[in-house]
Amino acid sequence: NNNHLVREEEADRNKRAARYSYIKQQLNECPYIEMWMNSHPSILRGSSFCTLLNDKDTRQNMLTLFPSPNFFHLYDLKVLEGEIPQKFESWSDYKIILNKAAMKAMGYARMEDAFVRSESPLWITLNEKGEMEKGGTKLMPVVAVIDDYYPAHLTQGVKPMAFVVGKEDNSGDFIIATKPGKEKEVMELLRKIEKEAYNTEEFNHSWLTDEVSDLYSEDRETAHIYSVFALIAIAISCLGLFGLSLFDIRQRYREIAIRKVNGAGMKDLYLLLFRKYIKVIGGAFIVAVPLSYYLIHIYTRTFIMKAPVGIGIYFIALLVILLISLGTLIWQIHKAANIDPAKIIKSE
Incomplete structure (x- = not known):
């Protein structure tokens, strides 16, 4: 029975991998898509609060996102210092990016001086011995600083934000930037992909402009x-x-x-x-x-x-x-x- 369950789980993983490979190929080949990514957070969704500390143990409860590098490129977020990391040694290799408000809240004027850690683990991974390791509780250098943006209603103002950046995985929503005027063609393609990959006519989607409109x-x-x-x-x-x-x-x-x-x-x-x-x-x-x-x-x-x-x-x-x-x-x-x-x- 256990062997049967293992084979079923492996078969499910293979199906998911095959579906993702097919979707990725279709999205990459579409001439009407400027950029896409898999992501749990969007620029308006998927935020949580974590308590971060600087090298002087000053605490700051701030908005924390766990995006991939493409997040910053897709939303065209302005980098003020440093560079958005592109290479990661492993799935447990995460980099810290702060926005300008977070730098000010932590008391830093230059990126080179900025080091932060979390009061509680930001991620948990397994080492080579199969033991759980808690990550993010040791001081980590800030690798980039981005300009402030409004992650919610304008009345809430600019918030200190931390971005825990790692490799892009195959989970989360597909977030797609279309070329202007080509929304209809992209929607037709996505419905076709949904039908062929999942054999269903149901297609759930939302537009960022509609989400922003709903805020107001x-x-x-x-x-x-x-x-x-x-x-x-x-x-x-x-x-x-x-x-x-x-x-x-x-x-x-x-x-x-x-x-x-x-x-x-x-x-x-x-x-x-x-x-x-x-x-x-x-x-x-x-x-x-x-x-x-x-x-x-x-x-x-x-x-x-x-x-x-x-x-x-x-x-x-x-x-x-x-x-x-x-x-x-x-x-x-x-x-x-x-x-x-x-x-x-x-x-x-």
Whole structure:
């Protein structure tokens, strides 16, 4: 029975190896694929936290990934110091790469001075005697430093990150970078490979752009809610302005009629009626600018990422307010400027 189980396990291993060899050949021969790799972590998935120590035993709990060298090339991560290792002596030969934030957290300014170890084993291997060996608990030199990137939602900010880099194995997901505009052709190829390698029509996949989009789905919903309430507030303001201006301008019909009798032209009447509202809008704008700037500062003071608030935004806001306000007033002012003075004086 034991021999039978061993033969079955060996047969399964051979099948897996044959499938992987076939998939690898198909992916390498596809002209629409720029690069691919087998990997458990993606740039957004597969992260864990480990406590690392520097050569002075300063502890830092940081995000730790276990990628292959292709991880850095596929995602085009910028190398600031050193080089991404390509050669490994064995499966237990791992190299340490830190990002810029991790270097700062560990107190290192240069890669040559950087050595780190883990508080608990980062990997476990078997030696030649078949005994388990715990790796990563001794100081290891940092072989490269990469630039910071955001591994999750932007509001979480840049995190200290460590990369335990080793040989690429045949497990994990296939992560593929396609040539622009060739996504359809690559998807057809992958479905064909799935059918021939696993004899199934089921094909699970996800796009990195969709994963990033999902991260911000709640933010988009919140933005939509804010936009709806902002439009409602603008509509209410316009109705209020329309009502007040209607009452005010009708109160001035007699004054307008007398001015027209005394030779006031259309230009003079437009300036007369607009002048009051321009002063009100200007005064409101002067009060609103510092108040809104303060409220934005209070609201965003805990934000890690902030959109810049420049003077241009306020000028755009002023322009929009003028267009909305004058658009609300112009019909009434035009009507008032074209009244018949005789009818107004006679009726009043």
